[in-house]
Amino acid sequence: xxxxxxxxxxxxxxxxxxxxxxxxxxxxxxxxxxxxxxxxxxxxxxxxxxxxxxxxxxxxxxxxxxxxxxxxxxxxxxxxxxxxxxxxxxxxxxxxxxxxxxxxxxxxxxxxxxxxxxxxxxxxxxxxxxxxxxxxxxxxxxxxxxxxxxxxxxxxxxxxxxxxxxxxxxxxxxxxxxxxxxxxxxxxxxxxxxxxxxxxxxxxxxxxxxxxxxxxxx
Numbered sequence: 001x002x003x004x005x006x007x008x009x010x011x012x013x014x015x016x017x018x019x020x021x022x023x024x025x026x027x028x029x030x031x032x033x034x035x036x037x038x039x040x041x042x043x044x045x046x047x048x049x050x051x052x053x054x055x056x057x058x059x060x061x062x063x064x065x066x067x068x069x070x071x072x073x074x075x076x077x078x079x080x081x082x083x084x085x086x087x088x089x090x091x092x093x094x095x096x097x098x099x100x101x102x103x104x105x106x107x108x109x110x111x112x113x114x115x116x117x118x119x120x121x122x123x124x125x126x127x128x129x130x131x132x133x134x135x136x137x138x139x140x141x142x143x144x145x146x147x148x149x150x151x152x153x154x155x156x157x158x159x160x161x162x163x164x165x166x167x168x169x170x171x172x173x174x175x176x177x178x179x180x181x182x183x184x185x186x187x188x189x190x191x192x193x194x195x196x197x198x199x200x201x202x203x204x205x206x207x208x209x210x211x212x213x214x215x216x217x218x
Contacts, residue, residue, distance in 0.1 A: 007040040008181040011072035015079035015090030017047055020159075022117040022151035023090075026170065027078040029161040030115065030146075034076075034174040039181075044068050044093065052095035062096050066106055069097050074111035074181040075139070080151075081118045081126040094133050107137040109188035113177040115146040115170070122149035138192065140184055144169075144176045 012031055014024040031041045049061040057063075069075070079090040097106050112134040116126035127145045134141040148154055148166045161167045184191065 004182075007038055008178060008185065009071055009073045010034055010039045010041050010177070010181070011068050011075045012041065012043045013075065013077050013090070013093050014043075014046070015077075015087040015093075017089060021080075022148070022155065023078045023080045023115075025155050025159050025161070026115055026117055026146070026148060026151070027076060028159065029155075029167070030076060030078070030113075030170050030174050033171055034178055037174065037178045039074075039178055042068055042071070046089050046093055049092060049096065052092050057096070065093060065096055066098075066101070069106040069110075070104065072110055073185045074113070074177055075107075076113045076115065076177065077130050077134070078115040078117070079126045079130060081116055081123055084123075084125045086116075086126045086129050090130075091133075094137070097137070099137065105138065107139050109184070109192045110139050111177055111181045111184060112137075112139040112141045113145070113173050114141060115148075115173065117148045117151035119152065120150065122147055140180065140191075142173070142176050142180050144173045146170050146173045 010031075012027040014021065014027040016023045027043065031043065035041045044065055049065065050059055055062070057066075077090065077094075079086040082088075099105060099107070114127045114130035114134065116123070116130070118126075124145075124147055127147055131141050131145075146166070146169050154162055154164060154166055156162060161170065
């Protein structure tokens, strides 16, 4: 294990604005778990985040989300399942995080854990979609995941999660995310280095050198 230079920085996104949002409660419970393991935790509240494309990306909530993504070394995405998929609120947050901001990539190389809550029987539709999105955002999605069925039965009145196999799985997921984040964060540049991007960079540098030589000769 590499030296522990600082606490792993974990960002939580959740996909519901309800007062008693089970995706938020699952995220908060998981946040408490991984914080006890030694991580630094932050949450993004999607309230007042505009619909993607409806305002300039200078909007304060958009900037807050992007800054948190840049801050993070790992992320947790927790969504309800709505009509067999993730919610629009969940997707809207991911849509606002670009693949790149200039030369900076807000998600590339970060670890990701995916979680979902359902009102009925257990399903994996939402976490499957989140995995697709995580891959598209060039994130390292860990193998383990959490899917909580009949979520309304799984939380106490104070919002904490009842002792159950579902909570045990949440602990498993957070332990795995914590370990993967520690292992990968120091190797991100090496692991995300791509032949095609090196080739493109070399070609651009060659053009720039040729242009400078042309300007000098003139």
